[in-house]
Amino acid sequence: MTGLETRGPRFWPEEPYRIVAIGGGTGLSTLLHGLKPYAHPAARLEQAAGWEERAPVDITAVVTVTDDGGSSGRLRRDFAVLPPGDIRNCMLALSEDEALLSRLFRYRFARGRGLKGHSFGNLFLTALSHITGDFPRAVKLSSEVLAIVGRIYPSTTANVALEARLEDGSTALGETRISRSRSRILSIALKPRRCRPLPETLEAIARADLITLGPGSLFTSVVPNLLVEGIARAIRESPAVKAYFVNLMWQPGETVRFSAADHVAAIHKHARSKLLDYAVVNTRPVSEPLRRRYARQKARPVENDLDRLSRMGLSVIARDLLQESDRVRHDPAAMAAVVLELARQSRQRRSERSLTATA
Numbered sequence: 001m002t003g004l005e006t007r008g009p010r011f012w013p014e015e016p017y018r019i020v021a022i023g024g025g026t027g028l029s030t031l032l033h034g035l036k037p038y039a040h041p042a043a044r045l046e047q048a049a050g051w052e053e054r055a056p057v058d059i060t061a062v063v064t065v066t067d068d069g070g071s072s073g074r075l076r077r078d079f080a081v082l083p084p085g086d087i088r089n090c091m092l093a094l095s096e097d098e099a100l101l102s103r104l105f106r107y108r109f110a111r112g113r114g115l116k117g118h119s120f121g122n123l124f125l126t127a128l129s130h131i132t133g134d135f136p137r138a139v140k141l142s143s144e145v146l147a148i149v150g151r152i153y154p155s156t157t158a159n160v161a162l163e164a165r166l167e168d169g170s171t172a173l174g175e176t177r178i179s180r181s182r183s184r185i186l187s188i189a190l191k192p193r194r195c196r197p198l199p200e201t202l203e204a205i206a207r208a209d210l211i212t213l214g215p216g217s218l219f220t221s222v223v224p225n226l227l228v229e230g231i232a233r234a235i236r237e238s239p240a241v242k243a244y245f246v247n248l249m250w251q252p253g254e255t256v257r258f259s260a261a262d263h264v265a266a267i268h269k270h271a272r273s274k275l276l277d278y279a280v281v282n283t284r285p286v287s288e289p290l291r292r293r294y295a296r297q298k299a300r301p302v303e304n305d306l307d308r309l310s311r312m313g314l315s316v317i318a319r320d321l322l323q324e325s326d327r328v329r330h331d332p333a334a335m336a337a338v339v340l341e342l343a344r345q346s347r348q349r350r351s352e353r354s355l356t357a358t359a
Contacts, residue, residue: 016056017343020208020240022155022225024064024086027216027330031245032093032150034332035059035339039094039149057343059150060204061090062197062231064224066162066190069176071108071118075126082135082154084125086221091139092121094148101146136198151204155225158195162224164188175220179253187270188219190227197228205231208240209350210343213276215245215330218263219254223270232271241346243278245335248286248321248328250299261308268312279314280338281306282330284322294328301328317342 021031038057065082067073072083088105095102105121121142128138139152164172166183178185205211214222226232235242244267246260255263260281268274281304286294294300309316317338323331 016058017210017340017347018058018060018204018208018240019339019343020060020062020204020211022062022211022213022222022231022235023216024067024221024224025216026089027214027221027245027247028061028063028086029089029093030330030332031212031215031335031339032059032061032090034334034336036094036149038336038340057340059094060201060208061094061150061152062155062201062204062225063087063090063152064221065154065156066160066175066220066224068161068174069179071122073176074118075122076159079126079130080159081126081129082157082159084122084129085119087139087152087154088119088121088125090152091143091146091148094143094150094152095146096149105146151200153198153201153204155201155231156195156197156228158192160190160192160195160224162188162220163191164219179217179220179251181253184256185219185254188223188227190224195228197231197234202230202234205234205238205240208238209346210339211235211238211240211242212339213242213244213267214263215247217251217254218247218258218266223267226267226271226275232273232275235275236271236273239350241278241342241349242276243280243317243338243342244276245280245321245330245338246282246304247302248282248330249294249301252298255302256298259303259305259308261305261312263302264309264312264314274313276314278317278342279309280317280319280321280335282321283318284320286322286328287324290324290328 035057039059063086067083067085072085075081076083092102107120109115109118125138125142129135132138162175162178164178165186167186168183172178172181216222246263250256286301306316321330321334323329
């Protein structure tokens with residue numbers, strides 16, 4: 001028994017699929033935006049075979065807090081608050097209100113002494129953090145204001161910075177300096193080294209059907225979460241399926257000449273163990289005009305070295321995940337489809353194990 005009806009109109013399990021999405025930056029918010037429509041249990045789609053209820057998902061986002069640039073960096077330095085930018089973007093991605101409140105949180109001041117460059121959402125989170133004295137509580141209250149369809153947790157509440165060890169023997173301190181580095185990154189670490197996650201994060205990981213990493217900046221959005229004490233271990237011990245959405249392009253300053261397997265190897269190296277079950281890669285070629293534009297910035301499409309991924313013990317899901325405009329980005333709906341497929345497989349596998357154990 002899998003809980004899925006296979007004849008006639010199909011209905012998903014009453015209990016939502018529990019998804020934990022880990023990362024930061026644009027990549028994580030893109031994935032969350034794709035998942036948002038499925039967080040409404042009552043949503044229905046009329047199909048040729050009849051009515052089919054959308055699979056409801058229970059979404060938890062775990063977001064890195066090492067950003068030290070732009071508006072977030074300024075607020076961090078001026079007010080000793082955790083960087084709010086990535087968390088704000090995740091809240092907007094999961095917000096039910098697509099009108100005024102979302103526009104307000106996105107609003108960025110174009111001028112004004114001390115205000116230029118700041119977004120209203122970042123200022124709101126900073127002010128609420130000082131009022132409540134607790135950044136996670138500020139995130140929770142702000143999420144309620146935006147009526148988001150999920151939960152968002154910072155990976156840690158400690159005031160941490162990133163430090164990279166580079167191939168030329170030097171070190172770079174801070175996310176901004178690391179992203180501008182011209183030497184290959186060998187490893188990164190948090191300063192201070194010991195910092196703890198929220199208990200709610202560990203609980204969500206333990207109960208998850210699926211844990212996703214990426215897409216997003218490998219060394220400054222994805223890996224930092226794994227360096228928080230206890231998170232990598234919790235992921236490893238969770239019965240959930242673990243999947244990594246491989247980046248579409250090299251990132252200058254971080255992953256030039258990195259293949260898909262190089263990305264996975266870096267994740268496993270920093271987690272100090274094999275974490276991943278699946279690598280999700282894009283199959284659609286990037287258009288030639290965009291390839292030329294990115295090449296001028298020393299960025300090329302990530303090579304899908306599928307044989308090496310297989311030798312590393314990973315299953316590969318290869319799909320058309322590309323959304324092209326003036327930039328190369330993952331398609332939110334295509335990613336969400338993969339997430340639902342993997343969550344369904346994970347739930348089915350756990351149900352089969354449970355039945356076997358009780359037989």
